[in-house]
Structures are given as structure tokens and as C-alpha cells.
Amino acid sequence: MENFKKYIVLWLSQSISQLGSSMTAFSFILWIYEQTHSALSISIISFCNYVPYILTSIFVGTFVDNHRKKLVMLVSDFVAAIVSLFALVFLMAGNLSVWHIYIINIIVGVSTAFQQPASSVAIAKIVPKDKLSNVSGMNSFSSNLVIVFSPMLAAVIFSIGGLPLILLFDLFSFAIAFFVLLFLIRIPERLTKENFKSPFAEILYGFHFLKTEKGILYIMLTMAVINFFSRLTYENILSPMILARSSENNLVLGIVNACMGVGGIMGGLLVSMRKESRKKANMIYVSAALSFLLGDLTMAVGRNVFFWSFAAFAASLPLPFIMAGENLILYKKIPENIQGRVFAVRNAVQYSTIPFGILLGGYLSDYVFEPFMRSNADIVPLLGKIVGIGTGSGMAVMFLCTGICGFAMSIFSLFCKEIQKLNDC
CATH class of the missing domain: 1.20.1250.20 (MFS general substrate transporter like domains)
Structure with missing residues (x-):
């Protein structure tokens, strides 16, 4: 204590x-x-x-x-x-x-x-x-x-x-x-001293451990895909989409961003007060699926600040549960003497897709989806009934796509046998 x-x-x-x-x-x-x-x-x-x-x-x-x-x-x-x-x-x-x-x-x-x-x-x-x-x-x-x-x-x-x-x-x-x-802080630890012939040896060592713990490797890989989908939109597209669809109302954008932060705060409080989950892997992917379903899809079909604010809140509320579930599994399954290198490999694998999502999201918005919604008269009316029309509708279609793809990826990962084995670790 x-x-x-x-x-x-x-x-x-x-x-x-x-x-x-x-x-x-x-x-x-x-x-x-x-x-x-x-x-x-x-x-x-x-x-x-x-x-x-x-x-x-x-x-x-x-x-x-x-x-x-x-x-x-x-x-x-x-x-x-x-x-x-x-x-x-x-x-x-x-x-x-x-x-x-x-x-x-x-x-x-x-x-x-x-x-x-x-x-x-x-x-x-x-x-x-x-x-x-x-x-x-x-x-x-x-x-x-x-x-x-x-x-x-x-x-x-x-x-x-x-x-x-x-x-x-x-x-x-x-x-x-x-x-x-x-x-004021003392960190008790026993140091390991291992010499590697090359910098790549430690990468191989970390991946060698992951070969024996396939469930953890699959979590890292699936989370890399989930991070890619989330960064396609939220990192680049959210602000310009809200501004485009609210007549460049900065107050509306501020409210939506604040709701996103409040959702994360509420999620963090809930995780910090609740007992440890018995189904840790389920918690990761059910939370991710809900984030895409209630967040991205609602953001896509929303036409006013109330829908966007709810979507922002719903997208961020489950995120602390994802982090908590993954961290609990890693702490319990990885030996202490190699936790540093496995966490480092985790960071490299899971976050490797983020820069590409950031760059690709902006490109797709400016050169693919926004022009598509302006020029394809046959398809636009159908999509327009779902996401609306006008400036920003192409970015809304991107949220629709990431919501569907992210939700599908989360459910697919949930039923992976190797990941399911980690539920009771």
C-alpha cells in the first residue's frame, strides 16, 4: 500500500x-x-x-x-x-x-x-x-x-x-x-546483463518471445490495424469536417473536442474504480468495437453539434478499457527481465501504422472522397441520405468507412482462438 x-x-x-x-x-x-x-x-x-x-x-x-x-x-x-x-x-x-x-x-x-x-x-x-x-x-x-x-x-x-x-x-x-x-521515488529492480551481437538481435529476441506467445503477438498486430483506421479520420479529418459542416464555427469544434476529452476522463475513472476484469481480451475488442460503432458511425451520420458531441464522447469512453485490458495481459504474461524489450516491440508494432494513417487520411480527404462526393451524381444521392451532402460529406463517408472496417476488425479479432486464450491469464 x-x-x-x-x-x-x-x-x-x-x-x-x-x-x-x-x-x-x-x-x-x-x-x-x-x-x-x-x-x-x-x-x-x-x-x-x-x-x-x-x-x-x-x-x-x-x-x-x-x-x-x-x-x-x-x-x-x-x-x-x-x-x-x-x-x-x-x-x-x-x-x-x-x-x-x-x-x-x-x-x-x-x-x-x-x-x-x-x-x-x-x-x-x-x-x-x-x-x-x-x-x-x-x-x-x-x-x-x-x-x-x-x-x-x-x-x-x-x-x-x-x-x-x-x-x-x-x-x-x-x-x-x-x-x-x-x-522521492525508489524503483526496486534486478538488472539483467545480456550482450547482443547486433542491434537487430534484441528485435529477434523480442519477436522470438512473441512466437511462443502468439496471442500477445496477435493483439499487437490487430491493434496496429485498429490504430490505422482510427488515425485515418480522427487525427486529420475530424476538425476540418466539423468546421466544414458547421459553417466554420470554432465553438462547435471546441465543444466536440471537449466531449472527446470528457469521454476519456469518464472511461479512465470507471477503469480506475472497477475490479479487474476476468475477461481481459474480450474487454479490449468489445470496447474497440463500441468505439467504432457508436463513435465513427454516429460521427458520419451526424448533422449537428449534439450528434457530433455524442459521437466524440462515445468514441473516447471505451479507450481506457482497451489500454487497461492490454496492459494487464502484458504485465501478467511477460517475464519481468524482458518486459522492456517486449514493450518496446509492442510500441513499434502497434504505432507503426499511425504515421501512414495520418498522411493517407489527409490525401484521401482532399483527392479522393471530397471530389467523389462532388462529382458522382449517380451514387451521391444514396450516400447523401446517410451522411448528407455538401462540403465535408466526403470526410463523413470516410468516418462511415472507418466505422464499418474498425468494427469488423474488432469483432474478427474477438473470435481469434489465440487471443481468447488470454482471457483468463
Whole structure:
């Protein structure tokens, strides 16, 4: 119980740091858009973060297993803080450029690739086994709380003091988290020392374990497909679709985004308070199916802020249950001495589809679905009865497609025999 109380202190400090980092990321978007007025520049920011994160994740597993998780977390956070400090110095000197932000995002992506598996393994060493589900809910709650409030806080502070004030807040939040982790948190662990002949050896080692645990491998692969479908729309298409179908009403977009964050918060609270599920694999895919069914499909057929808000809430409410179910299975099935490399492989596999979904979603919207809804007179009336017509209807068709495909993929995965074996682990 004492360790769980210490974890709460760590969780609070890390949540504050996460808030600072999220505000900085949002402010970078505002600053770059002020400089370029280019949507492509904004997309490149996400791309520069995700791709280095995924590529680095492939190789960091053994490093994390062979080194103290606390030290890895401290160094990773310190590197992220240093690049924020450099951004502040360059900005105050009047030398900050857009390409500097891209490089910063690349460095942050690499440092996050080390920090996340180290943090995931550290949680299992600090928190009692019967509290892991609650911790997953707490993390979902704080992450979604950050999603709701960081854009609003960043916008207010940005309007008052610009990007320099945001960066100062980020550095302050880092200092709090760094102090708590360095002086107040002890992570008990036994280090393994394994030497590999090449960086690819650890990848093979992680996949060799997954060959013996096919259910876990299938979860990673199916979640990669599910992530791809979700990023086709929500990452790129949601905002322009809502703006296009609401006469560019920023208030409507703000309400919809807020409802999405509130859904995640409610889901996180429910997971943190409920008992551990006996059917963990079922929880993952039933939650994913409900997210696509009630979220994407309702978003596609909705014509006003009430439908869109419900869809946003319904899409995000099940997500903490997905995370909790998967994390519980991984913690219970993976030996402690190799958790770092398996979590790293998990991150690389599951998130590898996200950059492609982000880029493909924007392309399909601009060059395929929107032109299709404007030019195909024979088919459009039929689709128009479902999703409506006019600007944004092509993006609504994309939500219709991802809703159907994501739901089908979730149900297909639910009945996989190897995945079903993990229900009672």
C-alpha cells in the first residue's frame, strides 16, 4: 500500500509534466501556423514525432532491460527539457525557425521511445499486482484531462505571453516531475546483463518471445490495424469536417473536442474504480468495437453539434478499457527481465501504422472522397441520405468507412482462438 501511495505522488508529478509538454506541443502548432499558414507544416510536426519514436522503439528494449528504469526515465525527461530550453533561447534571440521545431519533435520522439517502456516496466515494479488495472485507469484519466485542458490553457497563456511563457511553464513542470522522481521515488529492480551481437538481435529476441506467445503477438498486430483506421479520420479529418459542416464555427469544434476529452476522463475513472476484469481480451475488442460503432458511425451520420458531441464522447469512453485490458495481459504474461524489450516491440508494432494513417487520411480527404462526393451524381444521392451532402460529406463517408472496417476488425479479432486464450491469464 505504501508503494501505491508513492506511485500516486509520481503519477501527479508526471501528469503535471505531461500537461506542460502537451501545452508546448499545441503552442508549437499555433506558432508554426502563424509563421506559415500551412496545414502541411502542421502535419509534418506529428510525422516528425511519430516516425523517430517508432524506429527508435524497435531497438531500445534490451537497453531498458539492462539499465535502471529510474535513470532511463530521468535522462529521457532531461533531454526533452533541454530541447525546450534551446527553443526558448533561440526564440528569445529571434533565431527560432520552423525547421528547428521539426528537429525538436524528432528528438522528443526519440526520448519518448526510451521513456515509455521504462515507465511501463517501472509501474509493474512499484504498484501491487492487484492495483495495475486501477493504475491504467488513473493514467487514462490524467491523459484525457490533459487533452481537455492543455489546448485551452495553452491558448490563454499564448495570448498573454506567447510561446516564451509556455516554454517557461513546461520547464517548471519538468522540474517538479524530475525532483519527485529523483528524490522521492525508489524503483526496486534486478538488472539483467545480456550482450547482443547486433542491434537487430534484441528485435529477434523480442519477436522470438512473441512466437511462443502468439496471442500477445496477435493483439499487437490487430491493434496496429485498429490504430490505422482510427488515425485515418480522427487525427486529420475530424476538425476540418466539423468546421466544414458547421459553417466554420470554432465553438462547435471546441465543444466536440471537449466531449472527446470528457469521454476519456469518464472511461479512465470507471477503469480506475472497477475490479479487474476476468475477461481481459474480450474487454479490449468489445470496447474497440463500441468505439467504432457508436463513435465513427454516429460521427458520419451526424448533422449537428449534439450528434457530433455524442459521437466524440462515445468514441473516447471505451479507450481506457482497451489500454487497461492490454496492459494487464502484458504485465501478467511477460517475464519481468524482458518486459522492456517486449514493450518496446509492442510500441513499434502497434504505432507503426499511425504515421501512414495520418498522411493517407489527409490525401484521401482532399483527392479522393471530397471530389467523389462532388462529382458522382449517380451514387451521391444514396450516400447523401446517410451522411448528407455538401462540403465535408466526403470526410463523413470516410468516418462511415472507418466505422464499418474498425468494427469488423474488432469483432474478427474477438473470435481469434489465440487471443481468447488470454482471457483468463
